[in-house]
Amino acid sequence: MSAVPLTSVSVEPTDSATAPRAPKSGRQPRFGAEPSPTARRIILIIVVGVFIVPLAAMFEFTLRVTGKSTLDFSHYVSIAHPDAATGVDYSPLFQGIANSLTITVLTVAIVLLILLPTMLLVELRYPRMRRLLEFVCILPITIPSIVLVVGFVPVYQTVAAIFGSSPWTLAFAVGIIVLPYAYRPIATNISAFDLVTLSEAARSLGGNWLTVIWRIILPNMRRGIVSAIFLTVAVVLGEYTIASFLSQNTFQTALLLISQTDPYVSTIFALAALIFAFILLVVIGRLGNRSPGAATARRERRAARSAAGSASPTPLTPLTPGETA
Amino acid sequence: MTVTSPAPTLARLGEGAVVELDRVVKEYAGSRALNELSLTIRPGEFIALLGPSGCGKTTALRSLAGLEQIDGGSIRIDGKDVASTPVNKRDIGMVFQQYSLFPHLTVRQNVEFGLEMRRVAGPERRARALEALEMVSLDHLADRYAHQLSGGQQQRVALARALVTRPRVLLLDEPLSALDAKVRVSLREEIRRIQTELGITTLFVTHDQEEALAVADRVAVMRAGEIEQIGSPEELYLTPATPFVADFVGVSNRMLGVKEAGTVIVRGIHLSALDPTAPDGPVLAYVRPEDVELEAASSGAASALSSGGVHGSVVSTSFLGSLRRTSVRLDDDTIVVVQHDVSVVHRPGDSVRLTLRGRPVSVAPAP
Numbered sequence: 001m002s003a004v005p006l007t008s009v010s011v012e013p014t015d016s017a018t019a020p021r022a023p024k025s026g027r028q029p030r031f032g033a034e035p036s037p038t039a040r041r042i043i044l045i046i047v048v049g050v051f052i053v054p055l056a057a058m059f060e061f062t063l064r065v066t067g068k069s070t071l072d073f074s075h076y077v078s079i080a081h082p083d084a085a086t087g088v089d090y091s092p093l094f095q096g097i098a099n100s101l102t103i104t105v106l107t108v109a110i111v112l113l114i115l116l117p118t119m120l121l122v123e124l125r126y127p128r129m130r131r132l133l134e135f136v137c138i139l140p141i142t143i144p145s146i147v148l149v150v151g152f153v154p155v156y157q158t159v160a161a162i163f164g165s166s167p168w169t170l171a172f173a174v175g176i177i178v179l180p181y182a183y184r185p186i187a188t189n190i191s192a193f194d195l196v197t198l199s200e201a202a203r204s205l206g207g208n209w210l211t212v213i214w215r216i217i218l219p220n221m222r223r224g225i226v227s228a229i230f231l232t233v234a235v236v237l238g239e240y241t242i243a244s245f246l247s248q249n250t251f252q253t254a255l256l257l258i259s260q261t262d263p264y265v266s267t268i269f270a271l272a273a274l275i276f277a278f279i280l281l282v283v284i285g286r287l288g289n290r291s292p293g294a295a296t297a298r299r300e301r302r303a304a305r306s307a308a309g310s311a312s313p314t315p316l317t318p319l320t321p322g323e324t325a
Numbered sequence: 326m327t328v329t330s331p332a333p334t335l336a337r338l339g340e341g342a343v344v345e346l347d348r349v350v351k352e353y354a355g356s357r358a359l360n361e362l363s364l365t366i367r368p369g370e371f372i373a374l375l376g377p378s379g380c381g382k383t384t385a386l387r388s389l390a391g392l393e394q395i396d397g398g399s400i401r402i403d404g405k406d407v408a409s410t411p412v413n414k415r416d417i418g419m420v421f422q423q424y425s426l427f428p429h430l431t432v433r434q435n436v437e438f439g440l441e442m443r444r445v446a447g448p449e450r451r452a453r454a455l456e457a458l459e460m461v462s463l464d465h466l467a468d469r470y471a472h473q474l475s476g477g478q479q480q481r482v483a484l485a486r487a488l489v490t491r492p493r494v495l496l497l498d499e500p501l502s503a504l505d506a507k508v509r510v511s512l513r514e515e516i517r518r519i520q521t522e523l524g525i526t527t528l529f530v531t532h533d534q535e536e537a538l539a540v541a542d543r544v545a546v547m548r549a550g551e552i553e554q555i556g557s558p559e560e561l562y563l564t565p566a567t568p569f570v571a572d573f574v575g576v577s578n579r580m581l582g583v584k585e586a587g588t589v590i591v592r593g594i595h596l597s598a599l600d601p602t603a604p605d606g607p608v609l610a611y612v613r614p615e616d617v618e619l620e621a622a623s624s625g626a627a628s629a630l631s632s633g634g635v636h637g638s639v640v641s642t643s644f645l646g647s648l649r650r651t652s653v654r655l656d657d658d659t660i661v662v663v664q665h666d667v668s669v670v671h672r673p674g675d676s677v678r679l680t681l682r683g684r685p686v687s688v689a690p691a692p
Binding site for chain 2: 202
């Protein structure tokens with residue numbers, strides 16, 4: 001075996017006042033199987049095609065007129081002005097959309113007000129329960145919806161006795177279905193930063209628990225929370241089995257009902273739902289990718305603007321020992 | 326590194342707080358992490374808690390900070406019992422072992438956080454944050470985020486953040502352990518300088534004896550939830566109260582001997598015992614490497630014995646910059662480490678003669 005020549009290695013000062021440096025030359029080394037710009041464009045075109053072609057086909061279908069070869073927007077018009085002669089009633093569909101949106105809001109609330117605080121509590125105070133919580137949250141993904149529904153039926157007899165049989169009560173069942181999808185992004189986010197040390201540091205600096213959670217923990221969990229919300233919305237809007245078996249009118253059940261009498265209108269709404277989900281994905285993705293400190297910077301800019309016209313700055317007076325919030 | 330004077334608003338105003346831990350008990354699942362620990366820190370004093378992993382030093386610090394609820398005893402700051410005071414009301418500055426800067430805030434916003442919690446007005450807050458950053462020579466990085474700083478810079482910002490509110494006590498939980506050796510030395514000197522200038526009572530937890538001895542006014546060596554010995558670095562090193570301290574602080578050779586009436590006889594050499602009350606009989610004597618002299622054995626065993634020395638052969642030698650350590654194997658396979666001048670070089674296998682300087686030694690009953 002030939003000897004490996006020793007090469008001198010320059011060690012950069014670790015405490016230098018500079019940030020990680022950008023490469024000096026324009027050409028960066030490439031690692032692994034990173035695709036070239038051309039390959040990336042081709043992949044993008046294929047992926048966009050996969051999404052666009054069925055959507056375009058759906059759109060084209062909604063423009064067709066039965067028995068004619070022309071395309072028009074008559075089916076769109078008929079949604080706003082139903083033809084009384086045909087006897088088609090779209091009100092269950094609108095009611096289903098309203099119910100689904102209500103269930104979505106309630107399910108997101110369950111995720112944000114029950115699951116998220118529970119995960120934070122377990123992480124901060126009861127870390128030994130982390131595995132148990134993970135097991136409980138992941139469990140619903142392993143159980144088929146139909147099996148869950150069979151279990152829900154007797155439970156919902158009690159739920160109906162307490163809250164009535166309004167469609168919004170479906171949020172309790174859907175809240176269980178979404179647990180795995182909401183849990184995973186939040187858990188991944190939590191493991192990405194030292195939640196315990198940051199909260200201890202904030203508390204040692206005088207922050208109470210509410211401040212610590214609002215000012216320190218939540219801003220660092222934005223990406224995980226936003227992902228959890230998106231997945232929750234997606235799951236709720238796509239949920240059919242539970243609503244159907246518990247005889248509730250939601251967007252999905254109404255869509256199926258309408259499709260049996262008017263496939264054009266049901267396709268219009270299916271298309272609208274897909275576009276809505278896409279827009280939601282973009283909006284939530286943008287919220288999740290905002291630069292660190294953006295909210296604080298905005299708050300400071302507002303404070304600076306309001307302070308610009310106010311009185312002169314406060315003189316530098318040291319705090320008295322023991323001064324606290 | 327630029328040395329900066331403390332900022333005017335951080336300048337020494339008082340003499341620091343008195344911190345008293347009185348018979349503090351902390352248990353985890355039935356096992357005692359702190360076993361009636363008592364410690365008094367004088368105003369403005371810099372105390373290092375030193376000990377092996379699991380000895381309870383971090384638990385003691387976290388109990389003082391309020392991050393752990395104690396199960397017994399009392400903790401007083403300036404005479405006031407704070408055992409039931411929540412951490413955010415204790416007015417304590419803390420620097421953590423892990424990097425603890427808030428990643429979504431800039432350096433300046435991080436430092437301002439404590440002042441914001443104390444409802445200090447915006448302009449004053451900003452001015453004081455910049456002063457604190459000036460103190461650690463990082464005011465020029467005020468608009469950076471934590472991920473844009475090196476480890477040493479992050480810990481200096483954490484120090485500025487802990488001090489900007491002028492807390493009564495500063496707690497340092499192994500703040501240097503994640504840094505490389507060179508940065509560690511420069512930052513520990515900076516911490517000491519700032520602490521001296523501000524006169525803030527400081528508790529510094531470390532498992533690095535060199536670090537503790539270098540910066541602290543007094544060092545408390547902990548073992549199994551109790552303080553084994555507390556004293557100045559010199560006291561700990563030169564007159565260790567127990568074999569554990571002798572063994573843990575610095576390097577010691579454990580040599581078999583016999584204790585008789587206050588004297589320890591090691592290999593025919595009479596040494597005085599640090600603890601004359603220790604029971605007579607076979608003992609292990611703890612001899613510092615610098616208390617052993619080494620020279621080439623030129624004239625054989627008979628000559629060595631007649632001059633009071635012990636024969637051995639060199640096992641290894643290490644160059645440590647300003648000094649050299651040589652390990653010598655004696656005839657009974659005991660390894661003795663000798664610290665000597667760097668210019669004296671012995672090669673493995675060389676026959677050497679060891680003699681002991683007459684410094685008092687710590688002893689423990691022989692196994």
